[in-house]
Amino acid sequence: MPEIDTYEHDTEQMQEADAKMMSLVDHLQELRKRLAKAMIALAIGGSVSYFYAEEIVHLITAPAGKLYYMNPAEAFFAYLKVSFFAGFLLALPVILYQAWAFIVPALANKERKASVLLVLSSVVLFLAGLGFSYYFVLPAGIKFFMGYATEDLQPLFSLGQYLSFVITFLIPFGFIFEIPLFILVMAQMGIISSQLLRSKRKIVLVLAFIIGAVISPTPDVLSQTMVALPMLVLYELSILLVKYILRK
Numbered sequence: 001m002p003e004i005d006t007y008e009h010d011t012e013q014m015q016e017a018d019a020k021m022m023s024l025v026d027h028l029q030e031l032r033k034r035l036a037k038a039m040i041a042l043a044i045g046g047s048v049s050y051f052y053a054e055e056i057v058h059l060i061t062a063p064a065g066k067l068y069y070m071n072p073a074e075a076f077f078a079y080l081k082v083s084f085f086a087g088f089l090l091a092l093p094v095i096l097y098q099a100w101a102f103i104v105p106a107l108a109n110k111e112r113k114a115s116v117l118l119v120l121s122s123v124v125l126f127l128a129g130l131g132f133s134y135y136f137v138l139p140a141g142i143k144f145f146m147g148y149a150t151e152d153l154q155p156l157f158s159l160g161q162y163l164s165f166v167i168t169f170l171i172p173f174g175f176i177f178e179i180p181l182f183i184l185v186m187a188q189m190g191i192i193s194s195q196l197l198r199s200k201r202k203i204v205l206v207l208a209f210i211i212g213a214v215i216s217p218t219p220d221v222l223s224q225t226m227v228a229l230p231m232l233v234l235y236e237l238s239i240l241l242v243k244y245i246l247r248k
Contacts, residue, residue: 049090057163179235204235
């Protein structure tokens with residue numbers, strides 16, 4: 001009965017194709033659901049932040065002192081920008097959780113436990129990077145720029161431009177402080193080891209100061225060092241974690 005066998009084989013192939021298609025559709029629906037929840041969290045965080053926008057603006061502008069806005073709408077849009085930024089920080093745990101919940105079905109039980117710790121650690125390190133930048137690096141940068149003031153040349157910072165400068169300066173530090181997590185994941189996957197990390201110290205030292213020169217708000221050596229130093233400390237910490245925690 002070759003025809004019957006062929007028919008049954010074709011039927012099985014069609015059923016497998018339908019199952020794969022359903023699986024793809026289910027994944028897309030799950031992704032859409034997770035994205036929707038993340039956007040709702042961002043909207044709620046932004047709305048809550050807008051009610052405290054004045055206090056947040058006061059906190060961010062404290063290193064520069066008194067600011068000005070140059071057109072009627074600048075203050076309004078500056079408040080919206082600050083609200084979005086603060087709302088993103090408030091919604092960050094929810095956003096990362098939704099990303100985790102989307103990929104967790106494909107993980108083993110051991111990997112799921114590790115991923116929970118990974119998500120929590122990434123939030124803490126990102127906020128730590130923002131805090132370090134705000135309290136240590138940013139004031140030094142503002143002081144440097146204001147040092148050019150003279151009796152005939154006084155600083156007149158625009159609110160909108162100042163907030164854009166601060167936000168775009170703070171965010172990279174959040175990602176810089178994620179270095180240990182990135183290295184730990186790479187080590188767990190077997191891509192790198194503590195021995196390899198130790199052998200690349202000189203290269204990392206040069207790269208750290210190059211990155212410090214690029215993202216530092218001022219061209220002076222002090223600010224660049226304040227950017228490069230935490231990168232180097234985090235790198236050395238990563239070596240210890242890979243060697244003594246992961247045993248690699």
